[in-house]
Amino acid sequence: MVDSQSAPVAQPARPGGALGVVETRSIDWVPDEERHGKVWHQAPLWFLGNFQYFTIAVGFVGPSLGLPLGQTVLAGALGIVVGTLFMAFHASQGPVLGLPQMIQSRAQFGYRGVIVALAATIFTYIAFNVADQVLLAQGLNGIFGWNETAVALGAGAIAVLLAIYGHDWLHRAFRWLLYVSLPLMVLVTVGVLTGHAGGAHVANQHLAFTWAAFFAQFSAAAAYNITYAPYVSDYSRYLPRTTSARALIASVFFGASGSAVWLIALGGWLALKLGVSDGLVGLRQAGDHFLPGLGAAAAVLSALSLVATMGMNAYGGMLTVLTGIDSFRPITPTRRIRIVAILGLAVVWYLIASLISANAVATVFTALTLMLYLLVPWTATNLVDFFFVRRGHYAVTDLFTPSGIYGAWSWRGLTAYAVGIVAEIPFMVLPDLGGWNYTGPLAKQLAGTDIAWLVGLAVSALVFLAAARTTDRAGEDAAIALSEQQLAGV
Template sequence: MTDSQGSIERRGIDLVPESARYGKPRDLMFLWAGTTTTVFTVVYGAFVVALGLSFAQSVVVIIIGNLLAYPLLGLASVQGPRTGTTTLTISRSSYGPRGGRILGVFAWLTLVGFEAGGLILVVFAALTLLDGAGIAASTPVQILTIVVLAGVQLLLPLFGHSVMMRAQKYFSAIFALAFLVMAILVLPKVELSSTDGSGASASTMIVGIALIMASGGLSWAPAGSNFSRYLPVGSSKRAVGTYAAVGGFLPYVLLQILGAATASITLDVADPISGLPAVLPAWFVVPYLVLAMVSLLVQNSTNLYSSGLNLQTAGIKVSRVTMVVIDTVICAVITYIAVVGQSFYDLLNAFLSLLVIWLAPWVAIYVTDWLMRRGRYDLPSLASETGGRYWGRGGYRLSGLVAQAVGMVVAALWVNTTTYVGPLATLTGGADLSIPAGIAVAALLYWLLARREHEQAQPSPKQTEGAH
């Protein structure tokens, strides 16, 4: 069951024993830095400019959005060493073992979306390289490219946590150096005087902040303890939370600002891969595209690893390895549809905006539950799917499920996307307040309901039969 060098890890959501713990909290900084130091992060910065914001406004939005989002990843990481299990398994204390399966499905769909987005960009980069080599992007070439690259991205997450931690540590340094070169080439071309005009409205800036939060710390939060669970039990909670948050925050801010700067000096931000290199010197285009492919494949390895764990939490009884394969196949299909179909930015806008509907209430309930319990969990009950302290009624805890449902309704009423604008967002001039509204309502309601909900150990069906 241990994750040794070069072996395929088979551990799923089962508790990591103390004998299998290793590493230090600072290792999380390298993991999250490697995960977020990708071209996808640059694309998010360009996306903010595509909303109509000036460069100066984009910088403000990027900084505020990440300052609000990445502490959530830190808070969702501190429970890992204490419990030895995944974030959504810990959520069973709020929703019940069976209620938690609903969140597992939501989290799985979220990561599949990010995996597909990453693979789409990898394929765009590969097709651009092939086009430069004189190979036209015909349908057979597109299909072959997707199949080959999907197979490549499948490999790293199969080897599990230990290999991924080492890979992220080394790749993050390589990627940081390459993006530094890109910044040196791009930033001198940014003309602040021409990009600091009236820009977009305050409501559009709020939409941008919501999208930045959704693209980063908020969407990574359900994976927080998936990686910190391997740290020793006595690891400092402050160190775990700080290193996880900082490891993601710094690359996101720097690379998103780089993306915004790049987009502000090119007329075409509709194509994030073959469009943005138009502002780069010819000698750097090929290295840029290769970097895009490698960095995105490494990032997707983290998504694929957590995605399989989330599907196990949803009650799907197959191995994590099988789940990684299933995810890869789904991503390949979505990638083909996207490559030959709709605008990448329209798809990204709709995806990021809609996923906060479940993420905002969930993170509020998760953190509130942790604070109410003062960080103490009954580990056998977290691991059990047939009984235990968190069983509730038939495996469902109404306090978490009701707070989640109401929080999602409130968030949906205040969301603003290219495909849907909630009525409350319309009343506030288009401002997207789905995240703060969903968090506030879900946290308050869960706190009120959980205080009243009677919690006691419930026997499993097998235990009840044995008593007879």
């Protein structure tokens, strides 16, 4: 018999396969007969996920610290390549397991222990949407004079609707926005490259290469795509189980990295050549200087793409919240509970963003730094387990009960995560946070260069690898075999 807690709920509906249909699934397992979609769909999804205003703001980090344009572009490109590798490998987990990312993390942290990773993940979703709301409100007010509160409420409403309709609607919205916005951004870039977008060396700039500034830009760019890691497989979990891992990794990698490198470079140019402190304002100036009206249109489309990304964050946040609740009080994943969770998250991010008075660039840099510190020990633990310890073989039904093979609290993952966080502290360089900042003693020895996340990554991976040597492999093999039989029955 299948334990009532351990059986993944199976519902007969596709996740929004037809227009107007609200997705039925949330944290439950996706049966093979409901798997659909194509690998190439992942590329435009993640291309547009980064093809918006937030990415331009990431390119402002280096210039804000006095880093010249060439080094800003190099640091941003290197950071994106490193961060996207982690993101893309997480994406390959979706078709294998048919589960949301954080449900799968119960294998490393335990049925209830995963709450530690969930806390870091929900912070990431909320921090992204807080920063997004600040960016949109300040940017559209700067361009068109629109009321910041009205912008925040309108963006939030659209994001909530996209998250409620769910997986398939998010894929559609991202593809449609990409088709419209791509030609406009190409034209703006042509104007920049041909010297017809305006711009000159801004007076009073004191630019010089420093490792601290270079690593700040590198880390911000790496964090940008590493922070997709907790939910990238949420958008690949409906793909057929037979999906090629290499093809999926490549699709996600080139989609997410291509647009990010492009717009980070553009952001650096806007900051240094136009002297602007807001990406939308700079985008409008550059575009309109090349072709009248181009900049305004490109700015609006970039803002709409950011709103769609807020919907993606709300959807992932909902899955995280429900996973956390289910870890202590089993729930039946229904449309109603999905909608309540999404609305609750929207209220939280709106209220927090409304209290922030910092400029958009400072908000973005602080949010990315904190997200990176919190998520890197988790991503190291999860990827080491999936690719080197368990090699993609899990007892799916045991992920839905605290009495399964993975237990309620797994000391292996929790120890690896905790030790990784502690190892980061001496190397941390926290930017201003409500008037408070912190530079660790070892970071001071490195002239303020932030390598904390690289230390956390290595330490967590090594600790988990060592701890995993005590895993009961025979017991897990038996549990996996039983799980496959139970899933076949579902």
